[in-house]
Amino acid sequence: MPTKSEQATEFDSKSFLKRLTERPGVYRMLDAGGEVLYVGKARNLKNRVSSYFRKSGLSPKTEALVSRINHVEVTVTGSETEALLLEQNLIKSLRPPYNILLRDDKSYPYIYLSSDDKYPSLTFRRGRTRKGKGSWYGPFPSSGAVRESLNVLQKIFRIRNCSNSFFNNRTRPCLQYQINRCTAPCVEYISPEEYADDIRHATMFLEGKNPAILDDLMQAMEKASQSLEFEKAAAYRDQINHLRHVQEQQSIEASGGDADVIGLAQDAGVVCVVVILVRGGRVLGTKDYFPRVSIEQSESELLSAFLGQFYFGGDTQREYPREVLVPVEIDEQDVLSAALSEAAGRETRIRKNVRGERRRWIDLATTNARQTLMTHIASKETVYRRLLALRDLLELKETPSRMECFDISHSHGENTVASCVVFDENGPLKSDYRLYNIEGVTAGDDYGAMRQVLTRRYTRLKNGEGKRPDLVFIDGGKGQLNVARDVFESLGISDITLIGVAKGVTRRAGMEQLIDALTDAVFRVPSDSPALHLIQHIRDESHRFAITGHRARRDKKRRQSTLEGIEGVGAKRRRELIRYFGGIQEIRKAGVDEIAKVKGISRNLAESIYAALHNE
Structure with missing residues (x-):
């Protein structure tokens, strides 16, 4: 059995990976001194981090990195897109030595809609510029996601994606018109008014304001399936999935705001508090705390005691945000808010009942608290100490x-x-x-x-x-x-x-x-x-x-489907879920926000569905 000092210096990758989540997120690799060596993102955290600790096939640079790892921290995100944005923020602020900054610091990919043309175009752009008038949609996790989305939009709305120089010099339709992916505005086969309607529909969809488009595709998918045209139905299903990906909302880059977001989880006598720092609407990172609890306390009591020590205890001067977002109502909330406002020299509020992006921040903090707690409980040092006590x-x-x-x-x-x-x-x-x-x-x-x-x-x-x-x-x-x-x-x-x-x-x-x-x-x-x-x-x-x-x-x-055992999900809602996602596997992959977009599914019910499908 290794000594306690050995366990404190050696990173036990096997125990860590055993409890690591398979959700998307960002991982940070640290050395013995607590310095961040590398920041990376992953669609599947467990698969990605595991690849660093395989026995063979590592490059010399990766082997050098792994030899210095003393600890790995993870931040779970709602999607791969959010992981990308958080990764960029951390790389820019921490500048880890093993990150290739010129590669990882590249601009985000966007979809750009020009607005100063008679017949506007939808095109791929990397990074937002001030040239020309138009609207930007994104950012996206990869250039492939943008091109795939543009391909789907072009199929549905038949909007041009050619350059202006090509467009202005056409005397007859190009191949895109022949394969039914463009309405040939270059030779005015479509009126400006009709083309503007297509642009409006595409814009509404990119802004997430047109669920009727999805309804049309779902009806077409069902019709093709009933006609036994399964390949065609599968194509419609893929289009629905691509369109939902385009419509994905971002909770890492929101519309401004400075806040400390608090997440709490407790199990097996251990309490974990996660603080997410949000500045200017961007999530900059997370910090984990494990306060010692001698007696059983409610979440409200725990958070009240933690916030008092976090902002006013010790020698460290904290930065006071404009908001502190908490998952539950806390004791002496008015007193703490007044003390924070006085220390900050401006109003600082402690809030629980929030919506939109702020609610997603709280959910993100809570998810990270649960994941960090599970990892901590399963760590070899923690188990060994408990075994000795037992x-x-x-x-x-x-x-x-x-x-x-x-x-x-x-x-x-x-x-x-x-x-x-x-x-x-x-x-x-x-x-x-x-x-x-x-x-x-x-x-x-x-x-x-x-x-x-x-x-x-x-x-x-x-x-x-x-x-x-x-x-x-x-x-x-x-x-x-x-x-x-x-x-x-x-x-x-x-x-x-x-x-x-x-x-x-x-x-x-x-x-x-x-x-x-x-x-x-x-x-x-x-x-x-x-x-x-x-x-x-x-x-x-x-x-x-x-x-x-x-x-x-x-x-x-009882021959029930997985959805039948979930309270509040009857036959009609099950049918809407299957229509929207195309199958149970796609429902499992979806986040709470995406499930809540289905007709008849509230956010609370979406959370219940997500928890039931992931055994949470």
């Missing part, structure tokens, strides 16, 4: 190297499922997780279900199969623990420590009661104990895995 708490001879926990899940006795999750010295060992379908037990009989799963699990041990755990947790009170003890005695197992985890009288986190099967002793552990945090993590993971398995079994038996 060994001392239970007075074990050796530090446990394998722990298992069991839980039961059902709906009024229907489709009962038992879960077994496994933890080792590196945290969750998901390859060894198991689900057990419980059969032949009276509906709602949790004791019978527990007896069946433990018997099936540990009979294999008696026969010399499987891996023997050092410690077994049972999620439940004395009744479930007595069942487990009876099973162990009947199988002749006496060398495995058996502990029950009961919720306690108040059923609040931090108030759990532990029951020793050997002595029947019931005891509580302080809420700030690392040992209790590890037990909570194992218990919560077992509970989550059991519920996920139960829902999957229930939906399969």
Whole structure:
């Protein structure tokens, strides 16, 4: 087992990558001194960051970078476009030594609509300039995304994309007219008024103001599908996806504003607060904090205490923004706002009820807080420290190297499922997780279900199969623990420590009661104990895995689609979702903002759909 000092200096890439999200975002690689070595963006953070730590095929420059990495920080974004913009902001402000600034500092790609021509054109431009009159749409994540979008717009609206010199010297239509991608305004096959209507429709769509266009395409897709013209229907589906990409809103580059955006997440006794700095409407970066909490507190109490120390505690002089955006109402909000205003010499407001871009900033901060917390909990140093505390708490001879926990899940006795999750010295060992379908037990009989799963699990041990755990947790009170003890005695197992985890009288986190099967002793552990945090993590993971398995079994038996199990999503809304996205896989890829654009889907319902599809 590595020493604590070694863990503090060596970057454990395996543990970090195990819990890294697959969502888009920005990653920052830091050295032992905390200096940023490299900033990059990714459509899939896990895949991209993993590529740096493969065993072979790295360039000498990449190998040199990896050898200096001590820590990796990530910021999750809503889309690849937002990741690009945040990456540019960080590169410009941090100027990391391993970034090629001439390449990464290039201008953003845009779509440009000229307005000083009789027949305007839609063209690709890199960087906004002051030459000519017109409108700019973007920025986009790549030049390929712009050209792909222009290609789709040209197909639908048949707007010219040629240069003025080419346009002004035509005496007959070009090939674009022949393949039905242009209305030949160069030879006036279309009137200026009709062409202006096409431009207006294209402009409305680029501004996200014309859902009727999507409705037309969806109807065409359905008609082609009913006529068994599946290739044509697939082409319409691709057009819909491309058009939605063009319409994507930007939350990294908004319309001005200076704010500190606060995100909060807590789990397994650990609290993570993420502060996103927004200046001039641009997200400049994030900072993570892990305040120590000795007793259980509400989110409101936690944020109130954090903000007081963040802005007024310590020797560091903070920059005071015009707004502090928080996810929940906090205690003494008026007092804190007044103190911030006095310190800043101008009005500074603490706000929760916000809309539009500011609401997306809060959602972004909350998402990053959850991701950072998961990474922190799964880190090797954190798990090792908790294992030592657990060994001392239970007075074990050796530090446990394998722990298992069991839980039961059902709906009024229907489709009962038992879960077994496994933890080792590196945290969750998901390859060894198991689900057990419980059969032949009276509906709602949790004791019978527990007896069946433990018997099936540990009979294999008696026969010399499987891996023997050092410690077994049972999620439940004395009744479930007595069942487990009876099973162990009947199988002749006496060398495995058996502990029950009961919720306690108040059923609040931090108030759990532990029951020793050997002595029947019931005891509580302080809420700030690392040992209790590890037990909570194992218990919560077992509970989550059991519920996920139960829902999957229930939906399969009822022959339901994934959408049918989501509250508030009836047949009509399911139909609209499928029409808009073309399939369940595209719905999974979409963000909350994109789901909320579907007819009949509110933002709150979109958040519920997103959470259900991603098991959040």
